[in-house]
Amino acid sequence: MAKLPGMAAVLSALLLAVAPAAAAEVDQIAQHALIGMSGKALHACLGRPAERRAVGYEAILTYPIGTLTADGPAFLFPLDLNILRAGGVCDVRFVLGRYGVSQVYYTLPGGAPLPLGQLCSFPAEACAVSAGRDPAR
Numbered sequence: 001m002a003k004l005p006g007m008a009a010v011l012s013a014l015l016l017a018v019a020p021a022a023a024a025e026v027d028q029i030a031q032h033a034l035i036g037m038s039g040k041a042l043h044a045c046l047g048r049p050a051e052r053r054a055v056g057y058e059a060i061l062t063y064p065i066g067t068l069t070a071d072g073p074a075f076l077f078p079l080d081l082n083i084l085r086a087g088g089v090c091d092v093r094f095v096l097g098r099y100g101v102s103q104v105y106y107t108l109p110g111g112a113p114l115p116l117g118q119l120c121s122f123p124a125e126a127c128a129v130s131a132g133r134d135p136a137r
Helices: 003-018 026-034 039-046 074-079 081-085 124-130
Strands: 051-055 058-070 089-097 100-107 118-121
Touching: 026 100, 026 124, 039 058, 039 089, 039 124, 089 118
Parallel strands: none
Antiparallel strands: 051 058, 058 089, 058 118, 089 100
């Protein structure tokens, strides 16, 4: 039985070594560039939102433009049941306040939260660049 904890430690170390590095992703950097973007610039980039909801002094703009992707190492594909949902549609929601976009978050269509292990990707970098907000800075 003493070998079992040792094997678990070796397997854990191997998984950490093979897992992707924690470098910032281009999409995350581009999304950060969208913070502070004006409503006009957002409208010029993404068009008219599918839904606009006023909440106090802020507005929540919903765009059904995201694509669901599964997060996790590719070699664990047989164990990853989230991969079955990959490729679906997700909503990108922008909280627009007095000084522009203050938050970007993601939901399933209808407002339900994303399942654990799912990411929502959208063309954030192209939008940031078209608004003159270089994501590389």
